[in-house]
Amino acid sequence: MQDRLSEKIEKAKEVEKAEEVFTSKETCSRHPEGSPGRLHDSRLVRSLYLVAGFVALILGVVGIVLPVLPTTPFVLLAAACFARSSTRFHDKLLTNRITGPIIREWMEHRSIPREIKRWVYLLLVLSLGSSVLMMPSVWHQGMLVLLGVVLIAFVWRIPVREPDADT
Numbered sequence: 001m002q003d004r005l006s007e008k009i010e011k012a013k014e015v016e017k018a019e020e021v022f023t024s025k026e027t028c029s030r031h032p033e034g035s036p037g038r039l040h041d042s043r044l045v046r047s048l049y050l051v052a053g054f055v056a057l058i059l060g061v062v063g064i065v066l067p068v069l070p071t072t073p074f075v076l077l078a079a080a081c082f083a084r085s086s087t088r089f090h091d092k093l094l095t096n097r098i099t100g101p102i103i104r105e106w107m108e109h110r111s112i113p114r115e116i117k118r119w120v121y122l123l124l125v126l127s128l129g130s131s132v133l134m135m136p137s138v139w140h141q142g143m144l145v146l147l148g149v150v151l152i153a154f155v156w157r158i159p160v161r162e163p164d165a166d167t
Contacts, residue, residue, distance in 0.1 A: 053081030067127030111161035
């Protein structure tokens with residue numbers, strides 16, 4: 001009876017250790033060795049997640065030059081897909097100098113810094129404003145303005161984190 005009790009206590013301690021949040025500065029992972037073991041069990045589903053991750057990452061890269069396509073949500077989607085399909089690609093995204101800070105910021109705080117949000121607004125208004133001016137048709141101009149309003153509303157809803165509010 002006492003052996004069973006001590007086994008249960010040991011198992012509970014192991015589970016507690018496993019659930020303990022460990023955040024590495026390099027990978028921002030909750031697992032000391034890198035990405036946690038959240039890979040999907042099915043090889044087919046992992047393959048689908050991997051393909052979806054690459055598609056999202058490509059769309060995010062395209063979003064750098066196209067004002068209509070946002071970059072950050074696609075990078076976050078790629079990170080989520082890679083977390084369930086490939087620890088290697090997930091860790092590469094987290095350690096990348098460009099995508100890593102975006103993903104870490106979102107994982108740690110579920111927000112974006114106010115300065116970045118201001119840049120998003122500025123670039124969105126400049127790029128969509130210039131596109132509106134180049135469109136000959138009033139219909140196309142109206143659609144671009146509507147799209148801009150929707151994108152600004154989407155960005156506005158994202159929480160803001162002040163740089164000194166790290167707690």
